[in-house]
Amino acid sequence: MLEFKPLTIEDKDWMSVYYRKKDVSAAQFSFAANYVWRLAYPMAVSEEDGFFFAKVQIKEGYSFLCPIGDGDLDKAIGKIEEYCRENGLPVRLHGILEPDKEKLEQIYGTRMVFKNNRDDAEYVYEREALANLSGKRYHGKRNHIKRFMDNDWGYEPITEQNIEECVSMQREWCRQNGCASDDDKIDEGCAVMLALRNFFKLGFKGGLLRQNGKVVAFTIGEPVGNSTFAVHFEKAFSEIQGAYPAINQLFVQSEMEDFRYVNREEDTGSEGLRKAKLSYHPAFLLEKYTAELIG
Known part of the structure; x- marks a missing residue:
């Protein structure tokens, strides 16, 4: 057995x-x-x-x-x-x-x-589409990114030298977003912290954004299969306009050249997440089933 x-x-x-x-x-x-x-x-x-x-x-x-x-x-x-x-x-x-x-x-x-x-x-996108954001349907995304880049900003891969700043940002993000009173956010917060604390041992790749020297967004992912890169976590301060679309695009451009697809995972039924994920126009949805044996 x-x-x-x-x-x-x-x-x-x-x-x-x-x-x-x-x-x-x-x-x-x-x-x-x-x-x-x-x-x-x-x-x-x-x-x-x-x-x-x-x-x-x-x-x-x-x-x-x-x-x-x-x-x-x-x-x-x-x-x-x-x-x-x-x-x-x-x-x-x-x-x-x-x-x-x-x-x-x-x-x-x-x-x-x-x-x-x-x-x-799970939402799966063409890597090229997310990297370039070309065409009318991504016009709004490009405008938000431009506004972010109008300020003093910088993108960096996550390294041993800057990962503690991501830990600090995650703690601040949780304080701002009421993680302590939301079971789902507690679960996700624990997962993010475990990812950061075991980042190099687990073989993750990541990127962060700075604005005026401060880390305002970070993201973590890894290859899955031979042609797909999965983005497991993405965090940004909501008051920083354009931070989310900027970290999304820059991470794809910097870390995913060798992949055809980007998997940005499921929306878990969240209306806001579903709207955001659909706005990037997935190439396809990867359907998953549950099953139970009867009789």
Whole structure:
């Protein structure tokens, strides 16, 4: 039977091998992302018979990633079935991409019930579109960036010399945005801090913006798959006009030349986030499904 252990930093190398094999644009297939969100979504992992298994604690109980590996997916799912049966758990999967959904439908037919939650869809953009912001539909973005650049400003990659300024900015951002009284912001704030504190160990890339010498925006991301760069976090002070579109464009221009796509993750159902993400005109939405085995 599968034996799960809590995710630790020591799992990075072997898990990353499986994620590289997966080679998809989904931001969830990242050890670094799993690691920094582990306080909000505790993950336990297992490796058996050439497959990687992950069990995640969610509000409803536990859910599993679709097994990743080479070999018989039917047998791999069977191991999850056995584990759930022995532990009195429902067989529940999440983060299922369309190709895996099709495989699972072939195996289980109507015994596996799928749900597609629009809030979980990841926004994927053409890198060139975000780097250039060309054409009428990006006119407003270019104007906001111009206003930001009318002031004394500078862009820098995040380094050992300036990362503590990002930590200080994150603390100030949380104070200004009421993180202490909002559970979702607390969870995200913890994830951002873990990303900053383990930035180099986890292989992140990042950039920051200064205005009049002060850090007013920063962003953190990493490659996922062979052709996509995922932006995991982006923070700016809302009173600094143009800081958000400026850090977005400059980070893409500076760090993503070798990639075709930029994944800016899901909107989690936030109306404001959805409007902002759609305003950049995604190339496509990466749909993800949940599933539960019945009968």
